[in-house]
Amino acid sequence: MDKLRQYERVFKQFDENGDGKISAWELQQCVEAMGEELSAADAAATVTAMDADGDGMVGFDDFVRFVEGGKEEEKENDLKEAFKMYEMEESGCITPRSLKMMLSRLGESTSIDECEVMIARFDLDGDGVLTFDEFKVMML
Structure with a gap:
């Protein structure tokens, strides 16, 4: 299975309602389902940091960019925007x-x-x- 299909499979696990976007609530629910804790504030901050288009949600492109790590400078800029x-x-x-x-x-x-x-x-x-x-x- 190629990387993109693997990313899609994982993304769909997070995207509980199937709308093609991951909300802070969906992120929090998925993390908690894995037995970890993530506060609503931390989930919101994470989504904000990953959200490139400013719609308050993590799209598939945002998800892939995050998973693949991108350049450190790009991460720093995303964090500054958040x-x-x-x-x-x-x-x-x-x-x-x-x-x-x-x-x-x-x-x-x-x-x-x-x-x-x-x-x-x-x-x-x-x-x-x-x-x-x-x-x-x-x-x-």
Whole structure:
């Protein structure tokens, strides 16, 4: 079986509703079905990082590009784009408030307290916000 067919088979496992796109919810469900944990926020951030066309979903082309690894520079640029979506007013960091706003745009209802807990998991310097470098660590 060639690589592309293998990718299609795996992609279809993630694409639960068969619409040709992987949503954050579908990613979360598939990861959990494999016995791992993935929070809604982490799933949303992963989809955002993989989403090249900005539609909030992972298409097959996005999936193949991710699986094949692409160039490091391309990954860095994708992460920067995802980071910009979560930060507010070009502050250079993701705050609990900006995370809450982005998650609500993605259909996730979270409190500021929940967002603080999510950020604390990857807040390496303990300042209560995520810088790009901390975001990058979270995504890798």
